[in-house]
Amino acid sequence: MDILGYVLQQGINGLQLGAxxxxxxxxxxxxxxxxxxxxxxxxxxxxxxxxxxxxLIAKFGIPIYLVFIITMLxxxxxxxxxxxxxxxxxxxxxxxxxxxTAVGVSxxxxxxxxxxxxxxxxxxxxxxxxxxxxxxxxxxxxTNVQVLIFIITFISLFLLYLLIYRTNYGRAMRAVxxxxxxxxxxxxGIDGIISFTFIVGASLxxxxxxxxxIAYPQINVFMGIMPGIKSFIxxxxxxxxIIHGAVIGGxxxxxxxxxxxxxxxSTFRDGVIFIILFxxxxxxxxxxxxxxxxxx
Amino acid sequence: MRFFxxxxxxxxxxxxxxxxxxxxxxxxxxxxxxxxxxxYAVIVALTSLGLNVIxxxxxxxxxxxxxxxxxxxxxxxxxxxxxxxxxxxxFIPVLVFCGLVSGLVGYLIGIPILRLRDDFLAIATLGxxxxxxxxxxxxxxxxxxxxxxxxxxxxxxxxxxELVFFFLIFVIIITRNLIHSxxxxxxxxxxxxxxxxxSVGINTANMKLMAFxxxxxxxxxxxxxxxxxxxxLHPSNFDIxxxxxxxxxxxxxxxxxxxxxIYASIIWVGFIEGLRIVLPAQVLDMRxxxxxxxxxxxxxxxxxxxxxxxxxx
Amino acid sequence: MKILDVRNLEKSFGGVKAVDQIxxxxxEGEVFSIIGPNGAGKTTMFNLITGLYRPDDGRIFFIDRDxxxxxxxxxAHLGIARTFQNMRLFGSLTVLENxxxxxxxxxxxxxxxxxxxxxxxxxxxxxxxxxxxKFIDFFGLSGKEDYTASSLSYGxxxxxxxxxxLSTEPRLMLIDEPGAGMNPKEIADLAETIKAIRQRxxxxxxxxxxxxxxxxxxxxxxxxxxxxxxxxxxxxxxVKKDKxxxxxxxxxxxx
Numbered sequence: 001m002d003i004l005g006y007v008l009q010q011g012i013n014g015l016q017l018g019a020x021x022x023x024x025x026x027x028x029x030x031x032x033x034x035x036x037x038x039x040x041x042x043x044x045x046x047x048x049x050x051x052x053x054x055x056l057i058a059k060f061g062i063p064i065y066l067v068f069i070i071t072m073l074x075x076x077x078x079x080x081x082x083x084x085x086x087x088x089x090x091x092x093x094x095x096x097x098x099x100x101t102a103v104g105v106s107x108x109x110x111x112x113x114x115x116x117x118x119x120x121x122x123x124x125x126x127x128x129x130x131x132x133x134x135x136x137x138x139x140x141x142x143t144n145v146q147v148l149i150f151i152i153t154f155i156s157l158f159l160l161y162l163l164i165y166r167t168n169y170g171r172a173m174r175a176v177x178x179x180x181x182x183x184x185x186x187x188x189g190i191d192g193i194i195s196f197t198f199i200v201g202a203s204l205x206x207x208x209x210x211x212x213x214i215a216y217p218q219i220n221v222f223m224g225i226m227p228g229i230k231s232f233i234x235x236x237x238x239x240x241x242i243i244h245g246a247v248i249g250g251x252x253x254x255x256x257x258x259x260x261x262x263x264x265x266s267t268f269r270d271g272v273i274f275i276i277l278f279x280x281x282x283x284x285x286x287x288x289x290x291x292x293x294x295x296x
Numbered sequence: 297m298r299f300f301x302x303x304x305x306x307x308x309x310x311x312x313x314x315x316x317x318x319x320x321x322x323x324x325x326x327x328x329x330x331x332x333x334x335x336y337a338v339i340v341a342l343t344s345l346g347l348n349v350i351x352x353x354x355x356x357x358x359x360x361x362x363x364x365x366x367x368x369x370x371x372x373x374x375x376x377x378x379x380x381x382x383x384x385x386x387f388i389p390v391l392v393f394c395g396l397v398s399g400l401v402g403y404l405i406g407i408p409i410l411r412l413r414d415d416f417l418a419i420a421t422l423g424x425x426x427x428x429x430x431x432x433x434x435x436x437x438x439x440x441x442x443x444x445x446x447x448x449x450x451x452x453x454x455x456x457x458e459l460v461f462f463f464l465i466f467v468i469i470i471t472r473n474l475i476h477s478x479x480x481x482x483x484x485x486x487x488x489x490x491x492x493x494x495s496v497g498i499n500t501a502n503m504k505l506m507a508f509x510x511x512x513x514x515x516x517x518x519x520x521x522x523x524x525x526x527x528x529l530h531p532s533n534f535d536i537x538x539x540x541x542x543x544x545x546x547x548x549x550x551x552x553x554x555x556x557x558i559y560a561s562i563i564w565v566g567f568i569e570g571l572r573i574v575l576p577a578q579v580l581d582m583r584x585x586x587x588x589x590x591x592x593x594x595x596x597x598x599x600x601x602x603x604x605x606x607x608x609x
Numbered sequence: 610m611k612i613l614d615v616r617n618l619e620k621s622f623g624g625v626k627a628v629d630q631i632x633x634x635x636x637e638g639e640v641f642s643i644i645g646p647n648g649a650g651k652t653t654m655f656n657l658i659t660g661l662y663r664p665d666d667g668r669i670f671f672i673d674r675d676x677x678x679x680x681x682x683x684x685a686h687l688g689i690a691r692t693f694q695n696m697r698l699f700g701s702l703t704v705l706e707n708x709x710x711x712x713x714x715x716x717x718x719x720x721x722x723x724x725x726x727x728x729x730x731x732x733x734x735x736x737x738x739x740x741x742x743k744f745i746d747f748f749g750l751s752g753k754e755d756y757t758a759s760s761l762s763y764g765x766x767x768x769x770x771x772x773x774x775l776s777t778e779p780r781l782m783l784i785d786e787p788g789a790g791m792n793p794k795e796i797a798d799l800a801e802t803i804k805a806i807r808q809r810x811x812x813x814x815x816x817x818x819x820x821x822x823x824x825x826x827x828x829x830x831x832x833x834x835x836x837x838x839x840x841x842x843x844x845x846x847x848v849k850k851d852k853x854x855x856x857x858x859x860x861x862x863x864x
Contacts (some may be wrong), residue, residue, distance in 0.1 A: 038415045086592050093599035095414045096357050100547070103359075103540065104591040111584035229426070232419065267434050274423040281420055282408050299725050470724055477723035477730065478713035485699050485710045492697035495659060497685030497714035497777055 009140040010262045011255060016146045016215055018254020019153040023208035024231035025238070025246035026160065027079075027201025033177030033241040034197045036095070040102040041082055043228015044109040045202045049075050049209025050126065050219045051113065057127050064129045068152070071210055072203040079202025080195055088191070106225075113221040126217040149211045156207055157247065160200070164243060169196050177241055226270065230257070233277045239287030248288065302476075303469050310465050314457075321457055331457075332525065333569045338460040339521045341561035342467055344545040345554065346514030349471065351543070352551035353480065354507040355487030357414060360421035361542045363428035364512040366534030367401055368394040368519025370432065370442065373451040373529055377441065380452070387454045391463070391520050398516025399509045406508040410501065413490075425536055432531035447530040448523075455525035463521070464558075467514060471554055474510070483507050484552070537584075544591060610672075612637040612781055612813050613658070618667035620650075620657055627653040628664075629837040635781070640807060640814045642824045644848075645834035646857060651817045652694055654834070655783050659691050660684055671781070686715065690779035692770045694786045694817075700759035704750055704769055707758050708741040711777040741776065747809070748772040748802070764795055768802070775806060781813045782806070788820040800826050825849070833857065 024046050031039045052071045056062045062070070086105050090098045114121040134141040164170035175183040176193045184190050212227065213219050234253040238245025253273060260269045280287060300307060317334065320326050326334070347361045372394045381387055409420040436444030443449060474480055482503045485493040494500045523529055541564070549560030571583055613635040620628040627650045635641045643651045656662045658669060660681040669677045671687060679687070690711075699707050717733040745751055748768040753761065758769060767787060774782055787803070788796050800823055807814055818824045824831065825845045833840040833848060835857040841848065848854055 036415075038419060086596075089596045090599060093595070096418075097595045097599035099357070099415050099418055100543070101592050101595045104588040104595070106588075107537075107540070107584060108588035108592070111581070111588070115581055115585065116578065229419075229422070233423075236416075236419070267430070267437075271427055271430050274427050277423050278408065278420065281412055281416060285412070285416070302726070473724050473726055477734075478709075478717060479720065479723055481702075481706060481710055481713060484702060484706075488699040488701055489697045491661070492693070492699065493710070494681045495661075495685060495691055495697075496711035496773060497682050498710065499680075499682045 005139040006262075010258050012140055012142055012146060013262075014255030014258035015251060016149050016254070017258055018251035019149050020208045020212045020215070020250075021227065021231045021234050021254050022247040022250025023153060023156060023204045023211070024227060025234040025250045026243065027205045028232045029235040029238070029241055029243065029246040030173070030177075030197045030201050032235070034173065034180075034194050035087070035098075037087065037098050037102060038232060039201075040099070040228070041086075041105040041109060042201065042205060043224035043226075043231070044106050045075050045079055045082075045224070046205040046209045046212070046227060047113075047219075047221060047224030048078055048109065049206030050213040050223065051119070051209075051221075052206070053210040053213060054124070054126055054219055057129055067129070068207065068210060071206045075202040075206030075209070076199040079198040079205075083195060083198040088194075110221050110224075119221065121221060123218050123220045126213040126219045128214055128217055145215050149215060152207060152211060156204060160204065160243075163200065169193070173197055230270075230273050233273055233280075237276065237280050237287055239290030242287070242289045245287055245289040299473070300469065303472065306468070306472075307465070310461075314461050317457060317461070333565065335455060335457060335460050335525055336522070336569075337562045337565035338464050339455075339518050339525065340542075340545065340565050341558045342460075342464050342521070343515050343518030344542050344549070344557050344561050345467060345471060346511035346518070347542045348511075348546045348549070348551065348554070348557045349474075349483070349507050349514070350511035352546050352549075352553070352557070353475065353487065354483040354504060356410060356504055356508060357418050358421040358508075358511075359418050359536060359539050359543070360423075360425035360428075361511075361515055362534045362536070362538035363421075363425040364398045364402055364515035365519040365522070365538065365542075366428055366432060366529075366531075368398045368516030369523035369529055369534070370435070370448065370519075371397050371516070372520030373448050373523040374439070374442065376452045376454065376524055377450065382452045382454060384454060384456065384459055387459070387524065391459075391517055394520035395513040395517040398519065399513035402512025402515075403505060403509040406505045406512075410504045410508060422536065422539075425534075425539060429531055429535055432534065435531075443529075445531060447528060449528055451523050451527040451529065453524060453527045455521045460521055460525075463517065467517070468554060468558070475554065479503070479506065487552075544587070547591075547594065610637045611635070611670075612672055613815070614670040615654075615658070616668045616670070618654070618657060618669065619665045620653060620662060621665060626837045628657060630667075631834070631837075631839045632667075633832050633839065633842060635813060635815055636829075637780075637813050638807075638811065639829040640803070640816065640827050642816045642818060642828040642831045643834060644818065644821075644824055644831060645840075648836075649834040650837040651834055652785060653837075655691060655785055655815075655817065658783065659689060682714070685711070685777050685779075688778075688780035689783065690774040690777045690781070691783040692774050692785055692787065694789065696766055696770050698758040698766055698770055698773070701757055703755050703757055704745060704761070705738070705741055705754040707769055707773050708744050708776050709737055711773055712737040712741055714777075744772045744776045747775075747805075763790060767791075767799075771802070771806070775810060775812070778810075779812055781815065784814060784816045786817055786819065788818055788823050791820075796820055796823050799823065803827050 024042065027042050028039060031037060031042070049071050052074045053067050056067045056070055082105055086101050087098060090101055113119045130144065133144045164173065172183070172188045172193050173196060175188060176190060180190065230253055231250060234249035235246045237252060238249030256276065257269045257273060260272045321331055343365050347358065350356050350358050372390055375390050376387065381390060405424055409417060412420055433445045435442035482493065482498045485498060486500050486503060490500055545560045545564050546557060548564065549556035568583065571580060611634045615634065616632050618628055618631045619626070631654070643654065645651055653662065657664050660679055664677065668675060671689060676684060676687070699710065717737065718729045722730040742754070745754060748771060750765060750769060750772065753765070758766065761769060788799055791799065803814065804827060806812060828845055830842065831845060831848045832842045833854050840853050840857060841851050
C-alpha cells in the first residue's frame with residue numbers, strides 16, 4: 001500500500017474514533033455550559049450505554065434500531081437521576097465540592113458495576129449485531145461498522161442541531177449557558193433546563209457507548225474513564241461550552257490518537273492527548289472557537 | 297533552639313507516643329503486619345499533609361498528588377537498589393533527594409498549570425497524573441529494572457519506625473512554622489480571594505508555586521518511605537484512586553488543619569486496612585462502592601469540609 | 610506634581626469600547642472623582658490602572674514611571690492601593706490578618722527566617738502587628754481584631770477594606786464606590802473618614818462614586834464618563850453647571 005493510501009486509511013479510522021469522542025464531548029460541553037461543572041461521571045454514562053446495549057443484544061436479541069432507542073432512554077434516565085440526586089443539592093456550594101461529588105458519582109458507577117454480584121470487573125466480549133465487512137474503495141477500505149458510525153453520528157448531530165436551534169428548550173438552554181441570572185429573570189426554569197441538558201448529553205453518550213462497543217467489541221466497567229477524559233479534552237480543545245467546538249475537537253482528538261498509534265507507538269497515544277491539553281490550556285484556554293474572556 | 301520554641305508541648309507528646317509505639321513494636325504486642333500498617337499510616341499522613349498545604353491552605357485543587365508520591369517512590373527504589381543502600385543513615389540523604397526530585401517536577405509542572413483555576417487545574421493535574429502513570433507502565437523500555445507494568449521488585453527494606461516517625465515530626469514542625477508565618481497567611485489569602493491577594497501586593501503566582509512545590513516535596517518523601525517499606529512497587533499504586541485517597545483524607549481532616557490531617561490519615565488507613573482484616577474478600581470489594589457514597593453525602597452535608605464551619609456565601 | 614498620568618487609554622470587550630481614548634491626570638494630594646452612569650467604564654478604568662486588565666492602547670504613568678505593563682502586586686509595592694466595588698475581603702481570615710496581609714507582603718523576613726523562627730521573624734511580625742492595630746483603631750474596628758471578616762457588618766467590612774488598602778501605605782488610593790448601599794448618615798461619616806485619611810496619611814485619592822452629595826463634598830476635581838468616553842473634567846462647580854453632564858444624568862438627581 002502506498003503511503004498516501006495508508007494516511008487516508010488512518011484518517012478514516014481516526015474519524016471513526018473521533019465521531020464517538022464528539023458524541024461524548026457534546027455532553028461535557030453542554031453541561032459545562034449550564035452548570036460550569038466538569039461532569040466526571042459523563043464517561044461512565046458512556047460505559048453504561050455500552051452495558052445496556054450488551055444486555056439488550058446478548059440476552060434479549062433485540063433488533064439494532066430498538067437497541068439504540070432503549071439505550072438512549074436508559075442513559076437519559078441515569079443522567080437525569082445523577083443530576084437530581086448528586087448535583088442539585090450542591091447548586092450553591094463551592095465549585096470544588098461539586099467536582100468532588102462528580103468524581104464520587106463516577107467511582108460509584110464503576111465500582112458498583114464491577115461487583116461480582118452485579119457484574120464483573122473483567123473484560124467481556126460485546127456481541128456485534130452483524131459481521132464486519134470491508135468495502136474496497138481503491139485507495140482505502142471502509143468497513144460497514146465505520147459507515148454505521150458515520151451515519152448514526154450524522155443523524156444524532158442533525159437531531160441535536162434541530163433540538164438546540166429550533167426548539168424552545170434548546171433556545172432556553174443556550175440562554176442559560178450564556179447568562180444564568182438573566183435567563184432566570186426572563187422566566188426560564190433553570191432546574192428544568194439543567195435536567196434537559198443532562199438528558200440530552202446522556203443520550204448522546206449512550207449512542208457513543210453503543211457505537212464504540214461495535215467498533216471495539218470489548219467492554220469493561222472502566223472503559224468510560226479514558227474516552228471520557230479524552231472527550232473532555234476534545235471539548236476544551238474546541239472551546240468549552242461551544243457545541244460545534246465539541247464536534248470538531250472530538251474529530252481532531254480521534255485523528256491525533258489514531259495517527260500517533262499508527263506512526264509512533266500506541267503506548268504514547270494517551271500521552272500525546274494530554275500534551276494537546278496542556279498546549280491548549282496554556283496557549284489558548286478558550287479553545288479553537290472560544291472567545292477570550294476577561295472577567296474580574 | 298528557636299525552631300522548636302513554639303512546639304515543645306507537641307514534641308513532648310510525640311516523644312511519648314513514640315515510646316509507647318516502640319514498646320508495642322519491641323515486645324510484639326502487635327503483629328508485624330499491624331506494625332507495617334502503622335508505618336504506612338504515618339507515611340500517608342506525611343503525604344496528605346503535602347496535599348493539605350496545596351489544597352487545604354492554598355486552595356489549589358490537585359488530582360495528581362499520587363503522581364508526585366510515585367515519582368518519589370520510584371526514584372528511591374531505583375537509587376537504593378542501584379547504590380545498594382540498606383542502612384537508615386545513608387538512606388536519609390536519598391529521602392531528601394527524592395523530596396527534591398518530586399519538588400522540582402512539581403515546580404516545573406506548576407509554572408504553567410497553576411495559572412489555571414479550580415476544575416481546569418483539576419483536569420490538568422489529572423492529566424499529569426495519567427502521563428506519569430503511562431510513563432511508569434512503560435518504564436521498562438527506559439530502564440529494565442524499573443519493571444514497567446510488571447512492577448518494581450527487590451527494593452531494599454529500610455523504612456522503620458524511627459525514620460517515619462521523626463520525619464513526620466520534623467515535617468509537622470516545618471509546616472507549622474510556615475503556616476504561622478507570612479507565607480501561610482499569603483496562602484490562605486490566595487485561597488479566599490486570589491484577586492484581592494494580588495492587589496494587596498502578594499505575588500500570587502510565586503506563592504502558589506511555593507505551596508505546590510512544598511506539597512510535592514512532602515509527597516516525594518512519603519513515596520520514598522513507602523517504596524522502602526513494602527519493597528515492591530506497581531504503577532497502579534499511583535493512579536487516580538490513590539490521589540482521591542489523599543484528597544478524602546484532607547477533606548475529612550478539615551481543609552487547612554495540620555493535626556486534622558494527621559488524625560484523618562490514621563483513621564482512614566485504620567479503616568481501610570481494618571476492613572481488609574475483618575471482611576471477607578467479596579465484601580471487601582464493596583468499599584469503593586461505599587466510599588464514593590460517603591464522599592457524596594459528605595459534600596452535600598458539609599460542602600466546605602468536615603471540620604470547617606459553614607460559611608455564608 | 611502629576612502622581613498619575615493616563616494617556617489615550619483604550620480597552621474593548623468583544624467589540625464594545627469600555628474605555629475609549631481617555632486621557633487625564635491626577636495631581637498629588639488631591640481628591641479626584643470619576644462619575645458617570647452604570648456601564649460608563651469607570652471600574653474598567655480602575656482595573657486598567659491596577660493592572661487587572663491590560664489596555665489595548667495607551668500608556669499609564671505613575672510618578673514618571675511607565676506602569677502600563679507592571680503586574681498588579683508590584684503596583685501595591687510602588688504605592689497604589691485600591692478597594693473593590695463589591696468588596697473583596699479575605700472572608701475567612703480575621704480582621705487582623707486582613708490588615709497584616711498587606712503589611713507583610715512587603716520585604717520583611719525570608720523563608721529561612723520563617724522556618725527557623727529567627728529573631729528577624731519575631732521582630733518583623735511584632736512590628737507588623739503593632740502597625741496593623743493602629744490602622745484597625747483608626748477605622749474604629751478595635752476590639753474586633755479576631756473576628757472573621759465575613760462576620761462583620763456591611764459598614765464595618767467597608768471600613769476594613771479601606772484599612773487594608775491604606776495599610777499598604779500607598780501614595781495613591783483608588784476607592785471604588787465606597788458609598789454603595791449606605792444611608793445618608795453613613796455617607797456623611799464616610800466623607801469625614803475620607804477627609805481624615807487624606808489629612809493624616811497625606812495620600813492622593815481617586816474615587817468612583819454615584820452618591821452626588823458625597824462626590825461634591827469631597828472632590829477637588831471630577832471627571833465625567835459615559836459610554837467609555839470622557840465627557841468633561843473640572844471642579845465640582847463646573848461639573849454641576851455642564852449641560853452634557855446633566856444630559857448624561859438625565860433623570861438622575863443632582864444637588
